[in-house]
Each structure stands twice: as C-alpha cells, then as structure tokens.
Amino acid sequence: MPQITVDHSAALFFDQEGFARDLHAATVEIAAAKPEACKTQFRESTVTAFGYEDPLDAGHAIIHVTIGLLAGRTDETKAKLTEAVLELLRKYIEDDGFVLHASAEVRELDASYRKFER
Template sequence: MPQITVDYSRTITPAFDRAGFARALHEATVEIAAAKPEACKTQFRASEFTAFGYEDPDEHGHAVVHVTLGLLAGRTEETKAKLTEAVLELLRKHIEVDPGTVLHASAEVRELDASYRKF
C-alpha cells in the first residue's frame, strides 16, 4: 500500500515526466496520507488508443490521464480529497503537452478491499 496506477494516452509520452511525477507523488502520499515511502508503488500504463467524444482519434487533439490511488481503509474524506487535488497539481507540473492538445486529467483515491494482501 499504496497501490498507484497511472493510465494515460500514449501520445503524451514524450511530454510526461513520469519519473519526476512518481517521486513527487510518493512524497505527497507520504505527507498527506501518512504512507511509508517504501510502500509507495506506481505503475504507468500507456494506452494505445484514446477516444474523446466525436473527435477523429487520428487527430490527437485530446489526451487523457487518470491516476488511481489504492489506500488501506481509515483515511478521512478530507485526506482523500487533499491527495487527489495534490495529484492534479503534480500532473500540471509534470506534463507539458503541445498547445494544440487538450489534456483531460483526473484522479481518485479508493480504499483497498479487506482481502488485500501483499508479499
């Protein structure tokens, strides 16, 4: 814990400082949600195909990034909201898309199920 997944449009790969984002996200998660640094794990998954509304996907006028943070139960709603706001601010700092691209960024904190185990 925490289990962090970042899904994003492959078209923004060159504009996304993933290493810098992961480091800053781990720091924020430790500070805001009282996680242990060694427990922070982030996976990045680039999507081959992203569709937005009625846009022709070949135009690449839109890009999507969504961050999911799975935490053990016990955080307040205020803590979860503060963490998601921090995630969005970090995405703004670590993704520099071309002026012609609209970036749609979102984040959510979910509680891990009681069945969660790790080794």
C-alpha cells in the first residue's frame, strides 16, 4: 500500500520516473503513506478512443491515475491527494497539440487486500 496505477495513451511521452517520485512524495506528505510502501505501475494503451472520432486521428490523449489506499483517510485527504496528482500531471505532460483528458481517483483497498514480498 499504496497501490498506484497510471493508465495512459501511447501518445503521451513524459518523465515517468520523475512523475512517480513526485507522486510518491505527495502521497507520503498528504496521506501519511510510508515511502517504501509506494508502488506505481504504468500501463500504456495502444488505442485511445474518444467519442465517435477515429482513434487513428490521435486528437485526444487520456491519462488516469488510480491510488489504492488502506481505509481510514478522510474524504478531504483523498480530494487533496487527487488535486495534487492533477497538478503533477500538468507539470509533467507537455501540450503536444492533442486534447488531454487527465483524471485521478483515490479508492480504498478492499478488506480482502493482502500482499507479500520476497
């Protein structure tokens, strides 16, 4: 915990390592996570569809960040963290001529969540 997933269009080129580092710092500061517990996975999508537009036109790019935390954070803390994520996306993703659809959410991990390390 936290489990962070970044789903994004293939058209987005950005410093993923820098983004993850700053996102981990924000998660530690805002949600009281432990630095060594922050894990981020980037998943690139080769096809991004928007409305009825032809996906090959590449006029739109999408990025969505999901942060899974153990229960116990207030709604205010979760909202503050998602706002911080959006600010980091503004910082790390340049305007490359397409419409960027950026979003973020914080969700609570289910009580069934378990993990192991080797």
